[in-house]
Amino acid sequence: MTQLDLNKLDKLAYLSIKKGVNIQPGQDLLITASIESLPLLRKLVDYAYKEGAGVVTPIFTDPHITKSRFQYATDQSFDRTQTWLYEGIKNAFKNNTARLAVVSEDPQLLSNFDSDKVSRASKATSLAYKPALEYISNFEINWNIISYPGKAWAKLVFPDLSDEEAVKKLGDAIFHASRIINDDPLKEWDDHNKKLKSKAKWMNEMNFESLLYKGPGTNLEVGLAVGHEWVGGSTNTKKGIPTFPNMPTEEIFTTPHCKKVNGTVRSTKPLSYQGSLIENIEVEFKNGKIIKMNASNGKDVFSKVLKTDEGASQLGEIALVPHSSPISQTGLVYYNTLYDENSSCHLAIGQCYSKCFKDKSLTKEQVIANGGNSSLIHIDWMIGSDKIDISGKDHNGNLIPVFKQGEWCN
């Protein structure tokens, strides 16, 4: 009988608490997870308390319960959400509670339900969650996202395997991508972190005005925000705690100028958004705004997302990931942004990260004045492949090669 490697699961839990969240003595912790990921969650809670956490609060989801709403609830209920819970979470973050999310859900969970209801429910939640999300995106607190191989997700990635084999195989892929390889994953992460930091350093020294992307279906110039900074790997929170937000992470990323994006771009991997799959996105930007959009699947969902608010049809993040990244090398589509974004160069529409500026003390208004985008949403979609070339345009208009056929030039 094939089984999940419990020794590696234990290492993943320790890595997440110690290096990912980097829980501080006496600090409370909020964990969200699907009930299916209970074996990992129990280990996470054990390690959190062993490392001196204050109170650990798990909030569980269950796919049956999530679907039940879209199956049975009245139409008028879809503009409602648990405002009291999201306000509570904001208060928790305000009081320095750390945050850990375990991703294991079926990426297609909601794909058979009315996309209008799904997007209304999601908008209500985004709106209620925004004040809490700001504590996360501004790194007021330390946080971490990791994955657990849920059965439905595993079957989507490995449709030809049995349930058990698919879970085992996705588990192995998660462990590999999260660098749980030898006995000392903490050291692995330190070494990996150094490499990401050196790439970000070079991009910051170059201080490009814009990046030019060329590839099949893609001919795009993305202006960079005034005073932008490339970051990657670990982040220091505003309180100075080093934290790894994403595990795995292979990207370095920054804030584009949301009014200076022009041209066309084609996605290279499916985007899994709130239970729906959006495939083969083709988009045209003019002065930062998406003015044309198409998709072979999920066009309706993506179109609704773009209408969430003013900033939803503008860029908030761009990220560079070599095609040779371990995740990309598996050749798999994970239908999970945490994995697929780390296998490929990507863009994100929506909210920008204020930490991607050299000056960390910018006000919201200054961030916007420098070209930062503001929105309720932040959605990554993948545009990288072994056919993409990227050049940086410096302030004298010179073009310097950055990526060739999907790999770093320097």
Place this chain on the structure above:
Amino acid sequence: MTQLDLNKLDKLAYLSIKKGVNIQPGQDLLITASIESLPLLRKLVDYAYKEGAGVVTPIFTDPHITKSRFQYATDQSFDRTQTWLYEGIKNAFKNNTARLAVVSEDPQLLSNFDSDKVSRASKATSLAYKPALEYISNFEINWNIISYPGKAWAKLVFPDLSDEEAVKKLGDAIFHASRIINDDPLKEWDDHNKKLKSKAKWMNEMNFESLLYKGPGTNLEVGLAVGHEWVGGSTNTKKGIPTFPNMPTEEIFTTPHCKKVNGTVRSTKPLSYQGSLIENIEVEFKNGKIIKMNASNGKDVFSKVLKTDEGASQLGEIALVPHSSPISQTGLVYYNTLYDENSSCHLAIGQCYSKCFKDKSLTKEQVIANGGNSSLIHIDWMIGSDKIDISGKDHNGNLIPVFKQGEWCN
């Protein structure tokens, strides 16, 4: 293979939503439950949405996670709690969210841990939860408690059976006690409700000044609060929604005068409190206050509870249950207050119910002036048996028989 009766489980879920909570169209619902009770929880959520609920929020507990804290957390963490969550829940209730609790946990879950830590953690939670609890105890909202046969609980009640048989057997006992007997549990509950209402009506007509309890180890006079009212069965919330707080329920109950309790009383069933068992409690009251206390098991825990605050060593509720009640007739000890209190006459130390007064508009101060008790806690303990006699003393000092050998006299 013995299995839980899923048809009856489905009926229990429907009964709870329709008659217990009595969810109103568009009303949100908060459910707390152990992960083990997921099969029941999924049915509850389905029925809630089918009956028109707004948003249903489940909050799950897990025994491993609950224990992890007491096993690994630092000493100073035990005075902490999730204040943000309890504040959030209070805000939910304020906005008319209904409440459903599923009880399935191991009554002895925490019995092997340091009782000092357990009681400190519990005090911190009680304090944070008090504002929310007031919405429940004052029936500002509709709420309901039901049970699910968790394995550890089932093994405690049926130690000689296999895991599966114990769960099946406890499930059957739960269904029977919750009157899931024939095809129409809703009608069963209507009939049962009428009987409870008629007993309460008689007690209210008699309008006793005090009750005198006599039995082995018990010789107690309990004064009743000024303007007290006996209630039982369904309750109308302040918004006028009929709700059954407890399923099962066999009791009629009222508010004693917390300064007019004198004599001795001996418990007749074990009390399961926050994971510890307290057995053979013997208590002496003087002018309302517990001045002497003993217990053969869990004395330490009970003694700490009494010190929670001023009101913790005074009575907040008395309840009458005939010894012939269906739960009592099983002859089992359930180690679960919801069951054991409904098999036996009982007392509760701690917070009184303001609804147990004829005048429903009393202020907090007026409730206290009339003899109502105030405390962070409310803990029921069982004093009934087939050997207990109860008389009512009227305002002329006449004694009128109420219970003889554990049964109603009238």
